[in-house]
Amino acid sequence: MTNNNLFSDFEAVSSKQWKQQIQYDLKGADYNETLVWESPEGIKVKPFYHNDETEINANILSSSTPFVIVQNIFVHDVQKSNARALDTLQRGAESIRFTIASESTSIEDLMRNLPLENTTYYFNLPFLSVEFASKVNEFASKNNGKFILQVDPIGQLTKEGNWFENIEKDFEKLNTIASKTAIPFLTITTGIYQNAGANMVQQLAYTLAHVNEYFNRISDINQPITIEVTVGTNYFFEIAKLRALRILFNALAKEYNHNLDCIIIATPTKRNKTLYDYNVNMLRTTTECMSAILGGADAVANLAYDALYHKDNEFGDRIARNQLLVLKHESYFDKVNNTADGAYYIESLTDQLAEKALELFKDIETNGGLITQLVEGTIQRKINESAKKEQELFDSGKEVLLGTNKYPNKNDRMKDDLELFPFVKQYERKTLIKPIIEKRLAEKLEQERLQNEI
Incomplete structure (x- = not known):
C-alpha cells in the first residue's frame, strides 16, 4: 500500500482566505472584537492558527519519555508507610514520594x-539536614537505588x-549537600505561586528566578534539578506552560554550563478545587493530568478528589x-511522541x-x-493583584466552577x-x-454555605 498524500487533490487555503470568509460570515461585526480574546497573561488568542503565519515545522517531532505515576505517602509511622508503599506499587503506582516528618527516620x-x-x-524534606541527605545518598549508593x-x-x-535557619546557614548546608551527594537533591517548589493566584507568566518567571538564585548561590550543581509544578484547568495553556518551562530552564541552565535537563513532577492545583459537589474535582484533575502529560511532565502525582477535607x-x-x-493504559498517553509538537495553537x-x-x-x-523582591514584598504584591482579578471573575460568575458558583446543589x-480544615489557616x-x-x-462562598447549613 503506497503512502499517498491524501490532500494532494485539494487546493490549499491561505490564512488570508480564511479571514476573508470569517469576516463575511460576521456580517459587519469586527473580527478582533468578536473573535479574538485576551488571557489574564495578556496573550491574544485568535480563532484559528495557520501554518503560513508561523515558522513551526510540524514534521519534526520530539520523542517523549513515558510519564511515571507517583504516589504521595506522608511518613509518620515507618512500618505503616513501608507497608503502604509496597501495597501501592502492587496496585499500579510506579514511583513513591515520601514526605519525611523527622530527621531520625530510618x-x-x-x-x-x-x-x-x-x-x-x-524524599520530600520539610527540613534541611546534611546528615539525613548523606544517609539517603549512602543507602542509594549501596543498593543501586x-x-x-x-x-x-x-x-x-x-x-x-x-x-x-537563616540565609547564610541554609546555603552553607545546601553547598555541602551538593558536594557530598551524587543523587539529585534540589527541588524548585513552584506550586505555591499557582495555588496563591499567580498567572502563568508570573509562575514561569518566578520559577526561573527561583532556579537562578540557586545557580548563583550553589557553587557546583552536578545533578538534575527537580521542578515541582501545579497544573490548572486551562487545558491548552497548561500544556504550553510546561513546554515553555522546559525551554526556559534549559536556556538558563546553559548559561551556567549545566547540561542536565530538569525533572518535572506535576500535580493538579488546589486553587480551583471545591468542597461542595466534590466529585467534579475528579473531572478537573483528569484534564489537569492530561495537560501535564502532554506538556512533557516526567512524573505525575495526582490529587485525590477529597484531599481538601479528608485525611x-x-x-x-x-x-x-x-x-x-x-x-496511561487505556488512553495510551505514553505510546506516542509528544502530540503537542507542531500544533500551531500550542506552539504559539x-x-x-x-x-x-x-x-x-x-x-x-x-x-x-x-529573594530581594520577596523581602521587599514585590512578588507577594504582584501575586495578590493577579489573584484579586481572578477572584473577581469567579465572584461575578465569569470564571465558572461547576457545582459551586454555577448549578450548585x-x-x-x-x-x-x-x-x-479546608480554608486558609492564619x-x-x-x-x-x-x-x-x-x-x-x-x-x-463555601464558608457562607457551611454557616447556613441546617
Whole structure:
C-alpha cells in the first residue's frame, strides 16, 4: 500500500482566505472584537492558527519519555508507610514520594523489601539536614537505588516566611549537600505561586528566578534539578506552560554550563478545587493530568478528589491513581511522541508564554532577584493583584466552577464530613517576609454555605 498524500487533490487555503470568509460570515461585526480574546497573561488568542503565519515545522517531532505515576505517602509511622508503599506499587503506582516528618527516620526500615531496580523514590524534606541527605545518598549508593531528594530553602521561605535557619546557614548546608551527594537533591517548589493566584507568566518567571538564585548561590550543581509544578484547568495553556518551562530552564541552565535537563513532577492545583459537589474535582484533575502529560511532565502525582477535607485514605488514593492508570493504559498517553509538537495553537502559546516570562524574569533580576523582591514584598504584591482579578471573575460568575458558583446543589451538606480544615489557616508568628498564602477561589462562598447549613 503506497503512502499517498491524501490532500494532494485539494487546493490549499491561505490564512488570508480564511479571514476573508470569517469576516463575511460576521456580517459587519469586527473580527478582533468578536473573535479574538485576551488571557489574564495578556496573550491574544485568535480563532484559528495557520501554518503560513508561523515558522513551526510540524514534521519534526520530539520523542517523549513515558510519564511515571507517583504516589504521595506522608511518613509518620515507618512500618505503616513501608507497608503502604509496597501495597501501592502492587496496585499500579510506579514511583513513591515520601514526605519525611523527622530527621531520625530510618531509611533502612522505610525501604525494607521495596523494589529498587526500576523504581524512583522521592524524599520530600520539610527540613534541611546534611546528615539525613548523606544517609539517603549512602543507602542509594549501596543498593543501586534511584532516589531524588526534594530540598528547597527558598520554597520554605515563600511558604513559611522564614528560612530553615537563616540565609547564610541554609546555603552553607545546601553547598555541602551538593558536594557530598551524587543523587539529585534540589527541588524548585513552584506550586505555591499557582495555588496563591499567580498567572502563568508570573509562575514561569518566578520559577526561573527561583532556579537562578540557586545557580548563583550553589557553587557546583552536578545533578538534575527537580521542578515541582501545579497544573490548572486551562487545558491548552497548561500544556504550553510546561513546554515553555522546559525551554526556559534549559536556556538558563546553559548559561551556567549545566547540561542536565530538569525533572518535572506535576500535580493538579488546589486553587480551583471545591468542597461542595466534590466529585467534579475528579473531572478537573483528569484534564489537569492530561495537560501535564502532554506538556512533557516526567512524573505525575495526582490529587485525590477529597484531599481538601479528608485525611489520606485508601479509596481517595485509589481513585486518583486509577485516573492516571486509565490515561496511561487505556488512553495510551505514553505510546506516542509528544502530540503537542507542531500544533500551531500550542506552539504559539508556548512561544508567547516563554517570551513574556523571560521579559518578567529579566525585570526581576534587574531589581535584585527573587529573594530581594520577596523581602521587599514585590512578588507577594504582584501575586495578590493577579489573584484579586481572578477572584473577581469567579465572584461575578465569569470564571465558572461547576457545582459551586454555577448549578450548585442546594441540598449538598458538608459540615459533618470535614476531617480537615479546608480554608486558609492564619497563624500569628514573627516572619522575615510576608508568606505567600495559598487560597482557593471558592473559599468565601463555601464558608457562607457551611454557616447556613441546617
